[in-house]
Amino acid sequence: MRRVIILIMISTMVLTGCSKKSDNINKEEIDNNVSILDTIVNKTDYLTVDSMIRYEDEEVILSDKKKVYVNGEELKKSSKYNKDLADDEVKVLLFRDRSLLPLRDFADALGITLEWGSSGEKQHVYMYYNDIKLKFYVNSNKCIIYVDNDDNNKEVYIETPSILYEGTLYVPIRFLTEVLGMQVDWDDNNSIIYIKKGEF
Numbered sequence: 001m002r003r004v005i006i007l008i009m010i011s012t013m014v015l016t017g018c019s020k021k022s023d024n025i026n027k028e029e030i031d032n033n034v035s036i037l038d039t040i041v042n043k044t045d046y047l048t049v050d051s052m053i054r055y056e057d058e059e060v061i062l063s064d065k066k067k068v069y070v071n072g073e074e075l076k077k078s079s080k081y082n083k084d085l086a087d088d089e090v091k092v093l094l095f096r097d098r099s100l101l102p103l104r105d106f107a108d109a110l111g112i113t114l115e116w117g118s119s120g121e122k123q124h125v126y127m128y129y130n131d132i133k134l135k136f137y138v139n140s141n142k143c144i145i146y147v148d149n150d151d152n153n154k155e156v157y158i159e160t161p162s163i164l165y166e167g168t169l170y171v172p173i174r175f176l177t178e179v180l181g182m183q184v185d186w187d188d189n190n191s192i193i194y195i196k197k198g199e200f
Contacts, residue, residue: 037147040132040179041154047175048156053141055161058095062165065191066092068101068173070109075101078108092193093170098160099193100170103127103136110197125169129180136162136171145179 068075068090075090093100107114107127115126123138133146141161146153160172173193177184183196 034147034152036131037145037152037154040145040147041156044156044175044178047159047172047178049141049159050157052157053159053161055095055139055163060163060165061094062091063094063099063191064089064091066094066099066193067191068092068193068195070106070195071197073109075105075109077102078105080104080108092173093163093165095160095163095170099173100160100163101173101176103162103169103171106176123164132180134176134179136169138162138164138169143175 077088077090090102090105093102103125104114106112110129113128115128117124117126122140125136125138127134127136131148133150135144135146137143139161141158142155143158143162144153144155158172158175160175162169162171164170173184173195176182177195181198183198185194185196186192187194
């Protein structure tokens, strides 16, 4: 009987210890994810504003002059989304002196998953990259950044809205690359934008 009681006590101590250890690990993971989210938000703060902007038919220009290179390869229209135009050059959208990329072509070039949805009249698209998820609202500067899970998120207002133009969604290059931890270099003399995949 005494042996049984001792075994029960040892088992309880071991299980309690494991539980505490697990709690500590979970807390560390949560703290780490929160700090990553804070880092992203702080890093992109200069690209955000305090209020909502909606795009409503302001002047935009599709530029034939600007070229985009991703990891050393010129960004082309994705065959996944543009069967008739596959391998055509991607055009950069210019709005308020800012450059925007076609999201689908960019995502497909990097193997990034997109998921479209709508809530009420608000169309949006989710973008999944490593542990980061972005939610862009169509024709709006509202964006939600998620790190690791849906509870760990931050709503921000980008200085440049995403724009649905001629059936294609364009998003601001600088914000997109900053959030995803990518390196972007601008060669203004040759009108080339270089984007390189990086580690956050």
